Amino acid sequence: MTDTTVRRYQREEDESDREPETDRERERESESDRETERERADEFVCPECGGKLESDTERGETVCGECGLVVEEDEIDRGPEWRAFDSAEKDQKSRVGAPTTKMMHDEGLSTNIGWQDKDAYGKQLSSRQRQKMQRLRTWNERFRTRDSKERNLKQALGEIDRMASALGLPENVRETASVIYRRALADDLLPGRSIEGVSTAALYAAARQAGTPRSLDEVAGVSRVGKDEIARTYRYVVRELNLEIRPADPKSYVPRFASDLELSDEAERRARQLLDSAKEAGVHSGKSPVGLAAAAVYAAALLCNEKVTQKEVSEVADISEVTIRNRYHELLEAEEGLEV
DNA sequence: ATGGTTTTTACTGCGTC
DNA sequence: GACGCGGTAAAAACCAT
Numbered sequence: 001m002t003d004t005t006v007r008r009y010q011r012e013e014d015e016s017d018r019e020p021e022t023d024r025e026r027e028r029e030s031e032s033d034r035e036t037e038r039e040r041a042d043e044f045v046c047p048e049c050g051g052k053l054e055s056d057t058e059r060g061e062t063v064c065g066e067c068g069l070v071v072e073e074d075e076i077d078r079g080p081e082w083r084a085f086d087s088a089e090k091d092q093k094s095r096v097g098a099p100t101t102k103m104m105h106d107e108g109l110s111t112n113i114g115w116q117d118k119d120a121y122g123k124q125l126s127s128r129q130r131q132k133m134q135r136l137r138t139w140n141e142r143f144r145t146r147d148s149k150e151r152n153l154k155q156a157l158g159e160i161d162r163m164a165s166a167l168g169l170p171e172n173v174r175e176t177a178s179v180i181y182r183r184a185l186a187d188d189l190l191p192g193r194s195i196e197g198v199s200t201a202a203l204y205a206a207a208r209q210a211g212t213p214r215s216l217d218e219v220a221g222v223s224r225v226g227k228d229e230i231a232r233t234y235r236y237v238v239r240e241l242n243l244e245i246r247p248a249d250p251k252s253y254v255p256r257f258a259s260d261l262e263l264s265d266e267a268e269r270r271a272r273q274l275l276d277s278a279k280e281a282g283v284h285s286g287k288s289p290v291g292l293a294a295a296a297v298y299a300a301a302l303l304c305n306e307k308v309t310q311k312e313v314s315e316v317a318d319i320s321e322v323t324i325r326n327r328y329h330e331l332l333e334a335e336e337g338l339e340v
Numbered sequence: 341a342t343g344g345t346t347t348t349t350a351c352t353g354c355g356t357c
Numbered sequence: 358g359a360c361g362c363g364g365t366a367a368a369a370a371c372c373a374t
Contacts, residue, residue, distance in 0.1 A: 286372095287346075309360090309361060309362085310363095319347085320347065321362090322347075322348065322349085323347060325362080325363065342374080343372105344371105345372085346370085346371080347370075348370085349367085351366090351367105352363100353363090353364090354361105354362085354364105355361090356360085356362105357359090357361100
């Protein structure tokens with residue numbers, strides 16, 4: 001029980017970098033040839049001062065080494081394959097999987113129908129035959145992808161179900177999780193990632209979306225993949241699917257903790273109230289929501305004369321006692337500050 | 341890689357049952 | 358004496374730069 005809690009609390013809204021770049025990618029293919037020719041012709045000389053040009057592939061600019069003139073802005077990036085190359089440092093992990101071939105579920109063992117309309121001797125097919133082949137191609141493709149994805153889905157849904165019940169998550173969360181998973185599958189987010197990882201990430205996301213969050217540690221506890229992979233996959237999925245998930249609200253942890261500790265409704269209400277004033281006072285930011293919730297529950301129990309020890313709270317919340325102490329001081333201060 | 345912030349671990353002293 | 362509680366210092370973990 002070393003490492004705990006959901007990090008990346010309020011930073012999660014940085015959904016800034018998501019423009020669909022497909023158009024540009026298409027352009028690149030046709031333009032890259034022309035582009036290189038142009039470069040050669042210009043021989044990298046600055047039109048202003050005649051100095052040598054240097055191209056900055058990070059920014060996609062061509063700059064004069066002498067006078068600093070930006071010759072070409074936003075030029076085509078001729079770097080390898082994916083656009084993620086640009087922001088490799090920033091977002092290293094969110095790379096799409098390797099190009100498929102080897103990773104296809106059937107390892108390429110399923111039927112393939114060639115695209116050329118020729119028979120085994122290389123002769124053109126009659127138009128009737130061509131149509132027939134076209135139909136066969138269509139259906140073959142449909143069946144192949146369908147049953148591979150179906151299989152995949154079946155396994156993933158099984159996992160989601162298993163984990164969800166281990167975490168005591170309600171039906172609707174499971175549904176949400178499977179919807180997320182289906183979308184991930186449909187968007188080809190899977191190649192290069194484990195089914196386990198993605199289903200766990202989907203479940204984690206679903207739980208948060210439904211307002212019944214589980215901490216990363218809890219989720220990792222019932223999953224077969226490690227915490228960091230879950231976190232990574234989770235971020236990836238959230239970004240690619242444009243899921244809107246706010247940082248977890250501390251209040252959403254309260255009911256669970258309260259019931260685990262067998263506290264009265266009164267205390268539970270008090271805890272929410274504490275969190276509300278904390279929010280107003282802005283004690284919030286940067287702190288783990290779980291810790292805040294735990295502290296609120298503890299403080300509330302105290303205020304309502306219900307016996308709970310810090311240790312008990314720290315156990316159900318999976319948070320250290322020290323953190324509870326710190327938070328709960330802040331909570332009480334915030335409350336007093338508001339009421340005076 | 342580094343620095344800053346938050347959380348955890350480990351240890352201490354104090355009061356109460 | 359064990360237990361609950363509070364505080365501190367150092368270490369670890371995380372995020373952002």
